[in-house]
Amino acid sequence: MNYLEFEKPLSEIEGKAEELRAMARGNPGMDIAKEAEALDRKAEQMLKDLYRTLTPWQKCQVARHPDRPHAKDYIEALFTEFTSLSGDRGFAEDQAVMGGLARFNDMPVMVIGHEKGNDTKSRIERNFGMARPEGYRKAVRLMDMADRFRLPVIALVDTPGAYPGKGAEERGQSEAIARSTAKCLEIGVPLISVIIGEGGSGGAVAFATANRIAMLEHSVYSVISPEGCASILWKDAEKMREAAEALRLTAQDLQKLGVIDRIIAEPLGGAQRGQSASIEAVGKAIEAMLKELSGKKPEALIKDRRQKFLSMGSKGLAA
Known part of the structure; x- marks a missing residue:
């Protein structure tokens, strides 16, 4: 441990x-x-x-715990007949984003997720869950495919943020994130996102512009990391505790603000102390959210999603 x-x-x-x-x-x-x-x-x-x-900063630490189950763990446990689909058909395969066709409770779906890796070798291969432009372009390709074949999309979000390297910027990182976010708003199938660890910056929003958004109890979701925020506002990354408080990045705060729809309870001590129970709880939440959206026409799903984000922030502002 x-x-x-x-x-x-x-x-x-x-x-x-x-x-x-x-x-x-x-x-x-x-x-x-x-x-x-x-x-x-x-x-x-x-x-x-x-x-x-737990303070907001402590929740950040829990969300980043190396023993928390990652997207690969959820996919292996909750989905059957998973067939990985690779590449963006433009540049390369991004190992930080995994996705493909699968069955959830025998229902055909498209599943996409950030994968951080679970040891030194796999973390380097997965770039610690920080996707490059080709990762987001792959996600766009998979969402297009899901829309064409009327398959619900399930996204598992766990990233510190999009990769900020020189090569990624040269290949259009911000444009790729924007296109992925726009694609989330365009598809006429149910789109469900679950933040299972870190939901960092636009790299998370690109997968979480969904009809239903759930967060694990001790996960976080914010426009910037506490360290990055502290570096900008106070020129001191050591003020990350104050930044975490100000960002209102916990599941509890975000539910009050109407940014997310539900909180998924974690075992005592966090998902890292009860991986099987956490995975089971996420599976039940996905099942419930799919039922809420079943039977809705494409136009209704698109309208529901757009209205959700247009009205975001109007709830809980006085909290």
């Missing part, structure tokens, strides 16, 4: 409990069950207390 900065007191207690159990395994005559159970109870209560009062 990788512990976050604010979880250090918890790591000490859980570490002591594991040390006792290791000693007992080495010496079967030792009776340490009561002591270990007492430490377990103390750790559980501390975990509840920590996660009941």
Whole structure:
């Protein structure tokens, strides 16, 4: 288990409990069950207390936790007959964006997601989930295909933001993001987005301009990272805690503002402590949102989506 900065007191207690159990395994005559159970109870209560009062910056840390399930995990667990589709038909394949045809509860769908990778090698291959222009152009191609064949689109968002490198800018990063966002507004099929970790900047909006937007309880969604915001406003990236407060990037704040439609509960301690339960909860939320949109005509879906974003921000401004 990788512990976050604010979880250090918890790591000490859980570490002591594991040390006792290791000693007992080495010496079967030792009776340490009561002591270990007492430490377990103390750790559980501390975990509840920590996660009941998470600050926006702490939620950012949880959203970035390396052990959280990523798009690939959700696709493998929730979808069957997944067939990966690659390339933007213009430049290259972008490993930061995975997508393809699949079945969800035996329904044919198109699934698209940011993939960060889960070890050093795969994170480098996936560019830490930061898509280049070809990733967004691939997404446009897949959304076009879904529209042509009347397939619902399910997007799994988890990115620090679009890749800001020189090559990406030379190949039209902002134009590619804009086209992906515009395509989200144009397709006449249900479009559902779930923010499963970080929803960073336009790189997230390009997949999340949807009929229904859900966020995992401890995920974040913002126009810029707290560090980037602090660097611009205060010329000091160390003021990221203040920036996180000001950005109102938590699922709870965004639901009040009408930016998202639902919050998906996470297990105690975050999705990283209960991957299977988190994946199951996301699956149930996707199923419910698809039911809400089933039977709607293409014109109604497009109108619903456009109206949703035109009215965004009018809800909860006084909150």
